[in-house]
Amino acid sequence: MIQNDLFLKALTNEKVSRPPVWMMRQAGRYLPEFMALKEKYDFFTRCRTPELAAEITVQPIDIVQTDAAILFSDILVVPQAMNIEVEMKPGVGPWLPNPIRSMKDVDQVVVPDIHEELGYVMEAIKLTKQMLDNRVPLIGFAGSPWTILCYAVQGQGSKNFDIAKGFCFSQPEAAHKLLQKITDTTIAYLKEKVKAGVNAVQVFDSWGGMLSPQDYQEFSWYYMNQIVEALAPYTKVIVFGKGCWFALNEMSKSKASALGVDWTCSAKNARYLTGGNITLQGNFDPSRLLSPIPTIKKMVHSMIDDFGVNNYVVNLGHGILPNIPVDHAKAFVDAVKEYHPHNN
Numbered sequence: 472m473i474q475n476d477l478f479l480k481a482l483t484n485e486k487v488s489r490p491p492v493w494m495m496r497q498a499g500r501y502l503p504e505f506m507a508l509k510e511k512y513d514f515f516t517r518c519r520t521p522e523l524a525a526e527i528t529v530q531p532i533d534i535v536q537t538d539a540a541i542l543f544s545d546i547l548v549v550p551q552a553m554n555i556e557v558e559m560k561p562g563v564g565p566w567l568p569n570p571i572r573s574m575k576d577v578d579q580v581v582v583p584d585i586h587e588e589l590g591y592v593m594e595a596i597k598l599t600k601q602m603l604d605n606r607v608p609l610i611g612f613a614g615s616p617w618t619i620l621c622y623a624v625q626g627q628g629s630k631n632f633d634i635a636k637g638f639c640f641s642q643p644e645a646a647h648k649l650l651q652k653i654t655d656t657t658i659a660y661l662k663e664k665v666k667a668g669v670n671a672v673q674v675f676d677s678w679g680g681m682l683s684p685q686d687y688q689e690f691s692w693y694y695m696n697q698i699v700e701a702l703a704p705y706t707k708v709i710v711f712g713k714g715c716w717f718a719l720n721e722m723s724k725s726k727a728s729a730l731g732v733d734w735t736c737s738a739k740n741a742r743y744l745t746g747g748n749i750t751l752q753g754n755f756d757p758s759r760l761l762s763p764i765p766t767i768k769k770m771v772h773s774m775i776d777d778f779g780v781n782n783y784v785v786n787l788g789h790g791i792l793p794n795i796p797v798d799h800a801k802a803f804v805d806a807v808k809e810y811h812p813h814n815n
């Protein structure tokens with residue numbers, strides 16, 4: 472039914488003529504068309520207005536022509552729905568005026584009715600599906616419980632999320648209670664997204680790499696795996712842990728359909744750690760899109776040589792940066808479409 476189903480084929484380990492390509496944060500600030508809407512509407516208005524969210528989601532499909540769309544939204548709409556106030560401060564990023572710091576604070580956090588609090592996301596999905604008109608699949612997403620806890624407790628972005636880690640290590644009972652509430656909300660939220668029409672979901676563990684391998688098991692993977700188990704019967708689940716190469720082996724034994732890899736882990740090592748067959752997604756250094764276009768194309772071709780054509784989704788190793796020229800982003804996508812084995 473979907474005209475370009477390369478992405479879904481890669482997630483089901485089917486043979487493909489070339490790997491599919493999309494970019495994390497592809498609906499974003501490197502696109503002038505996005506910046507034009509950013510001038511007029513604040514961040515959460517863009518997230519909450521289905522017409523705007525759908526338009527922003529489809530922009531990269533029309534402009535850089537990736538093989539999948541990812542819904543424009545944010546991982547922080549989930550804590551917002553859980554009675555945690557979240558603002559997006561221009562130039563600063565996420566800002567939470569009342570961060571969670573005690574068991575009493577955790578008790579104020581609710582597991583919401585998804586339709587009541589996040590119905591606007593489902594409306595955005597339905598509208599986006601209409602606008603995509605079956606051209607490419609649509610990806611839905613959520614943050615991992617650990618990554619959401621990072622913001623909920625720290626109160627803003629951070630280089631090391633020291634307050635969030637301190638909270639987990641000094642008040643583990645409160646931390647686990649919060650992580651379970653986020654997990655329960657996320658499972659219900661992603662199930663609704665599937666019902667609304669997304670074709671796959673990705674769980675972003677952007678700050679998993681802040682934890683030691685042992686703490687990662689306790690404070691992140693234990694909860695992410697609950698989400699994977701709960702969603703796997705309904706859709707394809709992609710797990711992306713930034714800086715989490717140490718967990719790839721464990722992840723490869725889960726019900727996830729694909730695992731994201733960042734640029735600090737080689738294709739060879741990622742294949743070795745995951746046993747060779749599970750679909751991997753990644754891992755171009757986002758800053759490498761600043762290289763001259765011929766260099767980008769050459770590097771993309773050798774990246775595909777390294778990961779292999781099958782069981783692979785071409786992506787960046789993290790989100791695209793705002794200072795990337797649009798023609799460089801387009802060259803990244805074109806390089807994948809022009810790929811022929813050993814053509815470089």
Ligand code: CP3
Nearest residue numbers: 495496497498499514541542543544545546564675677790
């Ligand atoms: O991938 C896509 O194109 C879909 C849109 C998307 C956004 N945020 C839009 C956004 C996705 C998938 C996210 C996920 C997200 N949000 C993550 C996980 C992915 C990652 O990059 O690690 C995280 C950690 C957040 C939290 C967040 N939202 C931060 C830290 C910031 C500010 C810093 C930044 O990168 O801009 C945001 C704001 C945000 N979310 C913007 C966009 C396009 C930029 C601000 C704006 O448009 O006003």
